[in-house]
Amino acid sequence: MNILVIGGSGYVGYHLVKALKSCGHRISVVDTVQVPSLLDYTISFYKGDSGNIGLMGDVLRKEHIEMVVCAGGFSRIDEAVATPMKYYSNNVVGGIFLLNTLLDHNVKKIIYISSASVFGAQDKLPITDYTTKAPINPLGYSQLFFEGMLESYRLTHGISYAIMRASNLAGLSTSEHKHFIENLGVGLIPSIIEFALGKREKIDIYGTSYPTIDGTASRDYLHVDDFCDACLRVMPHLEVRREKQIFNVGLGKAISVKEVIGCAQEIIGKTIEIEDFPEREGDADRLYFDAFRTRTTLDWRPKYETLKDIILSIWKNFELNAEKA
Numbered sequence: 001m002n003i004l005v006i007g008g009s010g011y012v013g014y015h016l017v018k019a020l021k022s023c024g025h026r027i028s029v030v031d032t033v034q035v036p037s038l039l040d041y042t043i044s045f046y047k048g049d050s051g052n053i054g055l056m057g058d059v060l061r062k063e064h065i066e067m068v069v070c071a072g073g074f075s076r077i078d079e080a081v082a083t084p085m086k087y088y089s090n091n092v093v094g095g096i097f098l099l100n101t102l103l104d105h106n107v108k109k110i111i112y113i114s115s116a117s118v119f120g121a122q123d124k125l126p127i128t129d130y131t132t133k134a135p136i137n138p139l140g141y142s143q144l145f146f147e148g149m150l151e152s153y154r155l156t157h158g159i160s161y162a163i164m165r166a167s168n169l170a171g172l173s174t175s176e177h178k179h180f181i182e183n184l185g186v187g188l189i190p191s192i193i194e195f196a197l198g199k200r201e202k203i204d205i206y207g208t209s210y211p212t213i214d215g216t217a218s219r220d221y222l223h224v225d226d227f228c229d230a231c232l233r234v235m236p237h238l239e240v241r242r243e244k245q246i247f248n249v250g251l252g253k254a255i256s257v258k259e260v261i262g263c264a265q266e267i268i269g270k271t272i273e274i275e276d277f278p279e280r281e282g283d284a285d286r287l288y289f290d291a292f293r294t295r296t297t298l299d300w301r302p303k304y305e306t307l308k309d310i311i312l313s314i315w316k317n318f319e320l321n322a323e324k325a
Contacts (some may be wrong), residue, residue, distance in 0.1 A: 004028045004065045006050045006098070007072025008043075009035050011185050012113060012169060012224060014177070016071055017043065019228040028063040030056070031072065035179050051094030053101050060105040067109040067238070068102060069231070070095075073146070075115060076186060077139050081282040084138035091142035099153055108159040109238045110150065111231055116167040116220070116248070118144040121284040127248060128290045137282030151244065160243040162234040164227070167250050167287050171223035171304060171313040181317050188260055189221075193314055196268040203272055205257055207279035212286055216257035220250035220288035223304035223313060233298040247298065250289035255307055263307050267315055 003020055007013035008029030017039065021027050028044040039045055044063055048055040050072055059065065073091045074080065080087045102110070117140035118133045135141045150161045170189040172180060184190035194200045208215045230249045237245045261272050294300055304310050 001066050002026045002064050003067045003069060004030065004059065005069045005071060006030050009033050009038055010071060013071035014038060015224045015228050016069055016231060019232055023232060028059060030059060038177060038179055049094065051097040053097055056101045057105065060107060065107055068107055069111045071113040075139060077117065077137050077282050078280060080137055080139035087138045087142045092145050095146045095149060099149060103157055110159060110161040112146065112150060112161060112163050114143045114147060114163050114165045116165055116287045118147065125286055126252060126288050126290040129293060136284065154242055154244055158242050160238040160241060162238060162245040164231050165248045166222055166227050167220035167289065169222055169224045169227055171225065171310045172317050173225055176317050188257060189311060192264045192272060195272055196270055201273065203261060203274050204277055205274050206277045206283065208276050210285040212256050214256050214258045217283060218254040218256040218286045220253060221255055221307055221310055222250050223310045226302040226304055230294060230298055230300050233300055247294045248289040248291060249294050250291050251302060252289055252291045254286055254288040260307065264311055267311050
């Protein structure tokens, strides 16, 4: 199948590209940034914004695209709170232009990478298919709006779509691309690895009085490769016109910030220095999924079943590089 991955140079998008390519699909990528040597010669790369109607029309025609994977949405909560218009412009306005362009070129199969932010802060956990969506930050609002657009276009225009939601994705593949080893990105686990490598002096903890096991926020961590596997497994469902599939993908475990730090200390063999700060605006106290339907419907089982497995998948890349040096 000819598949276009929007945001294919990003952390999630790149791993999706690898997973799709390994299954024999022909891949094209649209992204605003091209990482040198990140994508091989068999992948067609187009530098630009997916909201650019002219660019997208050219790509869809030239590459004979049959399915689109939307992994190019902005996704940082702190940034969304600080610059909400940036998120609404990209995730919502750009999303409208994208969907209309897809319809104009009769592309009606879409996988959208969303997140747990659409649920906000919940009193009753775990999050299930029936949990009310109540965002508390611009990221969640923008993603929920796009989710709503997909449903409207399904009913009116007959598209088929899958929404794949994750909480906190982390991890690296074996012998990972050099770019992602050198640029681990943002988030707790990347920050911990940077600390272990001497690139930062401490880890900042935002909020220590949440109603969790140790007062720090808790999340449902998942290896990025396991998330990509779930995305691959949803694809056959989209062959049916007007089909919709929505999955919350996670390990189904609430893991606190301090638990992550404790696990990482065992792996890296080094005490991690921390500093406490007040809670940040837009952060939920607890988020984790009931992934039972994801496991059963998609026949999906994570290969990295524990937090330790996820952190080790990153740390082993540095150990392998050290051995080669």
